[in-house]
Amino acid sequence: xxxMARPTPLSGFPEWLPQDRVVEQHVLATLRRTFELHGFAxxxxxxxxxxxxLLRKGETSKEVYVLGRLQETEADAAAxxxxxxxxxxxxxxxxxxxxxxNAGKLAFPFRRYQVQKVWRGExxxxxxxxxxxxxxxxxxxxxxxxxHYEVELPLVIAAAFAALAEVGVPPxxxxxxxxxxxxxxxxxxxxDDVEAVLRSIDKLDKIGPDAVAALLVAEAGADEVxxxxxxxxxxxxxxxxxxxxxxxxLAARHGxxxxxxxxxxxxxxxxxxxxARRAPGVVVADLKIARGLDYYTGSVYETVLVGHEAxxxxxxxxxxxxxxxxxxxxxxxxxxSVGVSRLVSRLLSAGLVRATRGVPTAVLVAVAExxxxxxxxxxxxxxxxxxxxxxxxxxxxxxxxxxxxxxxRGIPFVWFPGTGGAADEVKDIRSGEQVPADAAVWxxxxxxxHPRVVPAGPAPDVS
Amino acid sequence: xxxMARPTPLSGFPEWLPQDRVVEQHVLATLRRTFELHGFAxxxxxxxxxxxxLLRKGETSKEVYVLGRLQETEADAAAxxxxxxxxxxxxxxxxxxxxxxNAGKLAFPFRRYQVQKVWRGExxxxxxxxxxxxxxxxxxxxxxxxxHYEVELPLVIAAAFAALAEVGVPPxxxxxxxxxxxxxxxxxxxxDDVEAVLRSIDKLDKIGPDAVAALLVAEAGADEVxxxxxxxxxxxxxxxxxxxxxxxxLAARHGxxxxxxxxxxxxxxxxxxxxARRAPGVVVADLKIARGLDYYTGSVYETVLVGHEAxxxxxxxxxxxxxxxxxxxxxxxxxxSVGVSRLVSRLLSAGLVRATRGVPTAVLVAVAExxxxxxxxxxxxxxxxxxxxxxxxxxxxxxxxxxxxxxxRGIPFVWFPGTGGAADEVKDIRSGEQVPADAAVWxxxxxxxHPRVVPAGPAPDVS
Numbered sequence: 039x040x041x042m043a044r045p046t047p048l049s050g051f052p053e054w055l056p057q058d059r060v061v062e063q064h065v066l067a068t069l070r071r072t073f074e075l076h077g078f079a080x081x082x083x084x085x086x087x088x089x090x091x092l093l094r095k096g097e098t099s100k101e102v103y104v105l106g107r108l109q110e111t112e113a114d115a116a117a118x119x120x121x122x123x124x125x126x127x128x129x130x131x132x133x134x135x136x137x138x139x140n141a142g143k144l145a146f147p148f149r150r151y152q153v154q155k156v157w158r159g160e161x162x163x164x165x166x167x168x169x170x171x172x173x174x175x176x177x178x179x180x181x182x183x184x185x186h187y188e189v190e191l192p193l194v195i196a197a198a199f200a201a202l203a204e205v206g207v208p209p210x211x212x213x214x215x216x217x218x219x220x221x222x223x224x225x226x227x228x229x230d231d232v233e234a235v236l237r238s239i240d241k242l243d244k245i246g247p248d249a250v251a252a253l254l255v256a257e258a259g260a261d262e263v264x265x266x267x268x269x270x271x272x273x274x275x276x277x278x279x280x281x282x283x284x285x286x287x288l289a290a291r292h293g294x295x296x297x298x299x300x301x302x303x304x305x306x307x308x309x310x311x312x313x314a315r316r317a318p319g320v321v322v323a324d325l326k327i328a329r330g331l332d333y334y335t336g337s338v339y340e341t342v343l344v345g346h347e348a349x350x351x352x353x354x355x356x357x358x359x360x361x362x363x364x365x366x367x368x369x370x371x372x373x374x375s376v377g378v379s380r381l382v383s384r385l386l387s388a389g390l391v392r393a394t395r396g397v398p399t400a401v402l403v404a405v406a407e408x409x410x411x412x413x414x415x416x417x418x419x420x421x422x423x424x425x426x427x428x429x430x431x432x433x434x435x436x437x438x439x440x441x442x443x444x445x446x447r448g449i450p451f452v453w454f455p456g457t458g459g460a461a462d463e464v465k466d467i468r469s470g471e472q473v474p475a476d477a478a479v480w481x482x483x484x485x486x487x488h489p490r491v492v493p494a495g496p497a498p499d500v501s
Numbered sequence: 502x503x504x505m506a507r508p509t510p511l512s513g514f515p516e517w518l519p520q521d522r523v524v525e526q527h528v529l530a531t532l533r534r535t536f537e538l539h540g541f542a543x544x545x546x547x548x549x550x551x552x553x554x555l556l557r558k559g560e561t562s563k564e565v566y567v568l569g570r571l572q573e574t575e576a577d578a579a580a581x582x583x584x585x586x587x588x589x590x591x592x593x594x595x596x597x598x599x600x601x602x603n604a605g606k607l608a609f610p611f612r613r614y615q616v617q618k619v620w621r622g623e624x625x626x627x628x629x630x631x632x633x634x635x636x637x638x639x640x641x642x643x644x645x646x647x648x649h650y651e652v653e654l655p656l657v658i659a660a661a662f663a664a665l666a667e668v669g670v671p672p673x674x675x676x677x678x679x680x681x682x683x684x685x686x687x688x689x690x691x692x693d694d695v696e697a698v699l700r701s702i703d704k705l706d707k708i709g710p711d712a713v714a715a716l717l718v719a720e721a722g723a724d725e726v727x728x729x730x731x732x733x734x735x736x737x738x739x740x741x742x743x744x745x746x747x748x749x750x751l752a753a754r755h756g757x758x759x760x761x762x763x764x765x766x767x768x769x770x771x772x773x774x775x776x777a778r779r780a781p782g783v784v785v786a787d788l789k790i791a792r793g794l795d796y797y798t799g800s801v802y803e804t805v806l807v808g809h810e811a812x813x814x815x816x817x818x819x820x821x822x823x824x825x826x827x828x829x830x831x832x833x834x835x836x837x838s839v840g841v842s843r844l845v846s847r848l849l850s851a852g853l854v855r856a857t858r859g860v861p862t863a864v865l866v867a868v869a870e871x872x873x874x875x876x877x878x879x880x881x882x883x884x885x886x887x888x889x890x891x892x893x894x895x896x897x898x899x900x901x902x903x904x905x906x907x908x909x910r911g912i913p914f915v916w917f918p919g920t921g922g923a924a925d926e927v928k929d930i931r932s933g934e935q936v937p938a939d940a941a942v943w944x945x946x947x948x949x950x951h952p953r954v955v956p957a958g959p960a961p962d963v964s
Contacts, residue, residue, distance in 0.1 A: 044827050045554075045602045048586075051547040053599065055606055056613070059544050074861035074951075075885045077892030081522050084514035084632050085548070085618060091508075093571075104569045105588075107622050108556075123511075125568070136516065139508045143518055145909045147895045149860075150519070155548060159570050169547050184896060186874060197885075312875070316882070364507050397612075398537035411649060412775070419779070422538045422660075429540030432610045433647055446608045488537075 050162030051169045052379055054386070057396030062171075062382045064393075064491040065202065066153060069173045069376060072198040073151040076190075078175050081150050083132035085157075086123040091135060093124075095333075101127050101158040125157040129174040129375065134362035137178055137369055146180035146369075147187070153378070165349050165380040176373030178361050183370040185305055188337040188357050189312045195341065195353050195374050196317035206391040206493030207381075208343045210352070212313075212320055215327035215338050216306045217357075219285065222299025223271050227264050227292060233332050234258035239272050240328035267292045272326035278314050281323040282307040305336065335359040339374055343384065352381045392494040395448030398427040400482050401464070402444040403453040408434045413455050417462065420477035421453075426487065428453075441467050450486045453477075513625030514632045515842055517849070520859030525634075525845045527856075527954040528665060529616060532636045532839060535661040536614040539653075541638050544613050546595035548620075549586040554598060556587075558796075564590050564621040588620040592637040592838065597825035600641055600832055609643040609832075610650070616841070628812050628843040639836030641824050646833040648768055651800040651820050652775045658804065658816050658837050659780035669854040669956030670844075671806045673815070675776075675783055678790035678801050679769045680819075682748065685762025686734050690727050690755060696795050697721035702735050703791040730755045735789035741777050744786040745770040768799065798822040802837055806847065815844045855957040858911030861890040863945050864927070865907040866916040868894045876918050880925065883940035884916075889950065891916075904930050913949045916940075 047053070054062055070080065092102050103125040126132050129152045137144065153173040162168055175194060177187045192212050199210045220239075221232045229235050238253040245253075247269050254265040267288070274284050282303045289299060306323055313321030330338045334356030341353035355374030362369040385391050401421060403414040411430065418428040429449075431440050437454065444452050444467055453475070456462045464480060465472040481487075510516070517525055533543065555565050566588040589595050592615045600607065616636040625631055638657060640650045655675050662673045683702075684695045692698055701716040708716075710732050717728040730751070737747050745766045752762060769786055776784030793801045797819030804816035818837030825832040848854045864884060866877040874893065881891040892912075894903050900917065907915050907930055916938070919925045927943060928935040944950075 044604075045598050047602065048547065048549070048551075051549065053546055054544070055603060056542040056544055059542070062545075063543060075888070075890050077860060077862035077890055079519040079522070079860045080526060081517070081519055082525075083516055084511065085620075086511070086514065086632065088511075089571075102571055104571055106567045106569050108552075108565055108567055108587075124571075135508050139510065140518060141507075145906075149892065157548075169549065179895075190878075190893075312878075315875075316878070397540060397542045399540035412778075415653075415775075415779070425538070427538050427540055429612065430653075432642075443608075 050160075050167050052167055052383055054382075055396065057393050058382075058386050060393035060396060060489045061385060061391055061491050062378070064205065065207075065378060065382055065385075066171075066173065068201045069198050069378070070151065070153065072194065072201055073173075073175055076149075076175075076194045076197070078149045078151040078194075081133075081136065081152055082154060083126070083129070083136050083152065085125055085155070087126050087132055087135065089122040089124045092127065092131060094131075101160055103157050103159055127158045128156055129154060129172050130176075130361070130373070133174070133176060133178075133373075134369070134371075138362050138364050141180070141364070141367070141369075147177050147183060148179075149175070149177050151175045165377075165383060167379055167383075170377065170379035171382075173376040173378050174355075174373055176361070176371050178369050178371035180367055180369060183372065185308070185336070187372050188305065189309045191355070191372055191374055192309070192321055192337075192339050193313060193316055195339075195376070196313070196320045198376070199320075199341075200317070205491040207385060208345050208390065210320065210341050210343055211322055212353070213322055213324040213327050213340045213342065214306070214309060215323065215325055215331065216302040217331045217335055217338065218298050218302025219306055219325065220271070220302075220328070220331055222296035222302055223285070223289060223294055224268065226289065226294030226296035226299055227260075227267055229258055229260055229264055229268070231258050235260070235268060236328040236331050239268060239326060242269075242272055242326050242328075263292075267294075272328075274325040275323060277310060277319065277322045279307045279311050281310060281325070285325070302336075309337065330354065330356050333358070337372065341374075343381070346384055346388070349380065349384055352377050389494045391491055394490045394492060395450075396489070397429075397447045397449060398489060399429045399447065399449045400426055400487055401428045401451045401453050402440065402447075402449045403428060403430045403455065404437060404440040405431045405434045406455070406457060410434075410455065410457075414453075417453055417455055417477045421480075424481065426481060441465070448489075451482055513623075513630050515630055515846060517845075518859065520856050521845075521849050523856035523859060523952045524848060524854055524954050525841070527668065528670075528841060528845055528848075529634075529636065531664045532661050532841070533614070533616065535657065535664055536636075536638055539612075539638075539657045539660070541612045541614040541657075544596075544599065544615055545617060546589070546592070546599050546615065548588055548618070550589050550595055550598065552585040552587045555590065555594060557594075564623055566620050566622055590621045591619055592617060592635050593639075593824075593836070596637070596639060596641075596836075597832070597834075601825050601827050604643070604827070604830070604832075610640050610646060611642075612638070612640050614638045628840075628846060630842055630846075633840065633842035634845075636839040636841050637818075637836055639824070639834050641832050641834035643830055643832055646835065648771070648799070650835050651768065652772045654818070654835055654837055655772070655784055655800075655802050656776060656779050658802075658839070659776070659783045661839070662783075662804075663780070668954040670848060671808050671853065673783065673804050673806055674785055675816070676785055676787040676790050676803045676805065677769070677772060678786065678788055678794065679765040680794045680798055680801065681761050681765025682769055682788065683734070683765075683791070683794055685759035685765055686748070686752060686757055687731065689752065689757030689759035689762055690723075690730055692721055692723055692727055692731070694721050698723070698731060699791040699794050702731060702789060705732075705735055705789050705791075726755075730757075735791075738785060738787040738789070740773060740782065740785045742770045742774050744773065744788070748788070765799075772800065793817065793819050796821070800835065804837075806844070809847055809851070812843065812847055815840050852957045854954055857953045857955060858913075859952070860892075860910045860912060861952060862892045862910065862912045863889055863950055864891045864914045864916050865903065865910075865912045866891060866893045866918065867900060867903040868897045869918070869920060871897045873897075873918070873920075877916075880916055880918055880940045884943075887944065889944060904928070911952075914945055 254260040336357030338356035361371030717723040799820030801819035824834030927938040
C-alpha cells in the first residue's frame with residue numbers, strides 16, 4: 039500500500055483498540071456461554087439478503103444498504119430491484135429465511151442464537167450506529183409455540199446480564215408488556231384502531247399525558263373517558279402479579295370485558311410471577327411500553343441499563359405468531375436481540391469496565407543475543423504447550439529494554455533464559471520479584487494467565 | 502413476515518446447518534486459541550472502507566461490492582466514486598488502515614489476529630465464495646521489522662493446523678519461497694523484467710515447462726539458456742537447507758552473482774532450518790511458487806491440505822516492506838490469512854470431520870405435566886449453575902416422546918424429575934441406563950458435556 043494521509047474514523051462504524059476489544063470479546067463470550075447453557079445452537083447467516091425480502095415490511099427501506107458492483111453502477115440506476123442484494127438490517131429477517139430454507143433439516147421447536155454485524159443507513163448518534171453487532175436468541179416452533187417460551191427467553195437474558203454484572207456491567211431492568219393486554223383493553227373500551235392508540239401511547243415519555251390524550255382523541259377516535267382509561271392502563275407497572283389485579287380493577291371500572299385481555303393478563307401474570315422467583319427485581323411489567331406492539335403478537339420486551347436509561351433499550355424483542363410462513367406451515371417465534379455495540383460502547387465511554395491488558399500474552403521471553411533466539415523459542419514452546427500465552431522479544435536487547443517492552447503492553451512476566459548452565463529466571467515486572475523457573479513446570483497465577491475484564495474502579499492498577 | 506415461497510441458497514454465500522456450524526466454530530476457536538497462545542491480540546475492523554482505498558491497487562476493482570442507499574440509486578450512477586463505501590475484500594487493507602489510524606495508540610511490533618467475513622464479487626466455484634471467513638495473523642513494525650518474524654508466522658500456522666489435525670483435519674504442507682531469491686536470480690541472469698518472469702513461471706502447473714520457456718522468451722526477453730535456468734530454479738524444492746545449496750550450485754553454473762540472492766537464500770535457509778526443527782515435515786521450500794511474489798517483498802507462503810491440493814491454498818501470505826505508510830513512517834509487515842470457509846466447506850463436503858451433535862444441550866429435563874414445569878426449570882437451573890447445558894422439554898408428554906425429542910437432537914441425557922417424594926432419575930438414552938440423580942451433584946461424562954468435533958469415520962455413532 040502506498041503512502042496515505044492518516045485516516046480518520048467513519049462516523050457510525052465503531053472500532054475498538056485491542057484493550058477495548060478484550061471487553062467486547064468478554065461480553066460476546068459471556069452471551070454465547072449463557073445461550074449455550076440454555077441449549078441454544080449457534081448459527082450464522084450470510085450478511086446479504088435479496089432486496090425484496092429486506093423491503094417486505096416497507097417502512098425499513100430507508101435503512102437498507104444496497105450492494106452494487108462497480109462496473110454495473112450505471113446500469114444499476116435503471117435496473118429493477120429484483121435480484122439485487124442488500125445488507126441485512128437485523129438478524130430476524132435472515133433467521134426467518136433460514137428457517138424456511140432449512141425447515142426439513144431442523145428439529146422444532148428450534149432454539150438458536152446468532153451473533154453478527156448488521157447495517158442500517160441511519161444518522162449515527164450516541165449508541166446508534168450504521169454497523170453494529172447484535173446477539174439474538176429465538177425459539178421458533180412449527181405450527182405452534184407454547185407461551186412458556188415467552189417466560190423463558192427474557193430470563194435467559196436476565197441470566198446473561200447477571201453474568202456480565204460480575205465484571206462491572208450495570209444491572210438491567212427488563213420491561214415487559216403484552217400485545218393482548220393492550221389490544222384487549224382498547225377494543226373492550228371500544229377503540230378498534232389499535233395501531234393508532236399504540237402510536238399515541240408510544241409518545242408518552244416525549245410529550246406527556248395531556249398531549250397524548252389529545253392525540254388519542256384526534257387520531258384514535260377516542261373520547262375523553264376512553265383517552266383517560268388508556269392513560270390509566272399505561273401508568274400500570276410493577277414486578278409482581280399485583281399488576282394483573284390492577285389492570286383487572288381498571289378494566290372493571292371501565293366496563294371492559296375481553297377474552298383477549300384475560301388471556302394476555304394470564305400470560306403477563308405468569309411471566310412476572312416466574313421472573314420474581316427466578317430473577318428477582320429484574321423483570322418489570324410496564325404497560326406503557328408500546329414500541330413493537332404493532333408487529334409483535336404477544337409479549338414484548340425492552341431492556342434498560344440501570345442508571346443509563348437514556349441510552350435506550352440494550353435488548354428488545356417479543357413474540358411473533360408468524361415469524362415465517364411458507365403457506366403450508368406457519369412458524370411462530372419469540373426472541374430477543376442484545377445490542378452489543380450499544381452496550382459495549384457505553385461500557386467503554388462511561389469507563390464502567392476495563393481489560394487488565396490488551397494483549398493475550400502472559401509472558402515475554404527475553405532474547406539476550408540474536409544467536410540465542412532459538413533458545414528463547416524453545417522456552418516459549420514449552421510454556422505454550424501448557425496453555426500459557428507467550429511471545430518472544432522482538433530483538434536482542436538489554437534486559438531493561440525488554441522489561442519496558444513488556445510493561446508498555448501490560449505483559450506481567452518476563453522470562454530470562456539462563457546462560458552458561460545457569461537456571462532460567464522469571465520476573466514479575468509489577469512486584470519486581472525474580473525467581474528461578476523451569477519452563478516445564480512454572481505457571482503464572484491463574485488471574486494473570488489471560489486478560490481479564492474487571493470493574494473500572496476510580497484508580498487503575500499500579501504497574 | 503408474510504408467507505413466502507421456500508427460499509433457495511444464494512450461490513457463493515455459504516451457510517451451515519447447526520451441526521456443521523459446530524465444526525466451523527471449532528475451527529475458529531482452535532485458530533483463535535493458537536493465535537492467542539502466540540501473543541496475537543484480536544481486533545475487528547468495520548466491514549466497509551472508502552472505495553478509493555479499496556481500489557488503490559487497481560486490479561481488484563472487479564471484485565469490490567459497492568454500497569448504495571436505496572433512495573440514491575439513480576443519483577449514484579452519475580456520482581463520482583469519492584466518499585463512497587465498499588465491502589472489504591480482504592483483511593489486509595483494513596488492517597493497514599487501522600494501523601495508520603491508531604498508530605499513536607499501538608505498541609510496535611504489533612501482533613494482531615482478525616477473524617472476519619470478506620466479500621468478493623467473483624464467480625463462485627468449489628472453494629471460492631462471494632462471502633467468506635478469513636482468519637489473519639500479522640506482525641507489523643514501525644520503521645523496521647526483523648526477518649525472524651518471517652520464520653515465526655508460518656510456524657504459528659503450522660501449530661494451528663497441528664491442533665486441527667487432532668479432530669481429523671488433514672495435515673498441511675506450507676510451501677515457501679522468497680522474492681529476493683527469485684529476483685536476485687533473475688536479475689543475476691540478466692533478466693530485469695522480474696514481473697514478466699514471475700507471470701510466466703506462475704503458469705508452470707497449467708501449461709508445462711516447454712510452454713513456459715516459450716513465454717519467457719516471448720514476454721520476458723529471455724534467451725533459451727536464461728529460460729532454462731529459470732525453469733531449473735523453479736524445479737528446486739525441499740524441506741531442509743539442501744535447497745539453499747542447490748540454488749547456490751545452480752547460480753554458480755549460470756554465473757549468477759547477486760547480493761539480493763545471497764540475502765534471500767540466507768533467509769530461506771533460516772526458515773526451512775527452523776521449521777525442520779519446530780514443525781518437521783510441514784514447511785517445504787518450493788521455488789516455483791510465484792503467486793504473490795509480485796507484491797510481497799520477502800517470504801511468500803501458500804498452504805495446501807495434503808490429499809486436497811486441487812482445492813488451492815488454504816492459507817497464504819508473505820512479507821510486505823510497506824504494509825502501510827503515512828509518509829513519515831513506513832510500516833513493514835508479515836502475515837498469513839487462513840481461508841476458513843474454503844477449509845470448512847471441504848471438511849464438510851468431503852466428510853472429513855463431524856460434530857457429535859448440533860445442539861449444545863447435554864441434558865433434556867422432562868416435564869411430566871405442564872403444572873410441574875417450574876419443578877423442571879429448577880432442575881435445569883441447578884445443572885446450568887454447574888456449567889451443564891440444559892433445556893427443558895417443550896411440552897408435557899409421555900416419557901417416550903421426550904426421549905425421541907432428545908434423540909432427534911443428539912441430546913445424550915434425559916432427566917426425569919421425581920414425583921411424590923421419589924428421587925430424580927437421569928437416563929443415558931444411548932445405553933438406556935437410568936439411575937437416580939441429584940441435580941446438585943450429578944455431571945455428565947466430560948466427553949458428553951459439549952458437542953465435540955471428531956474425525957468422521959466410515960460409521961457414525963450408534964445412537
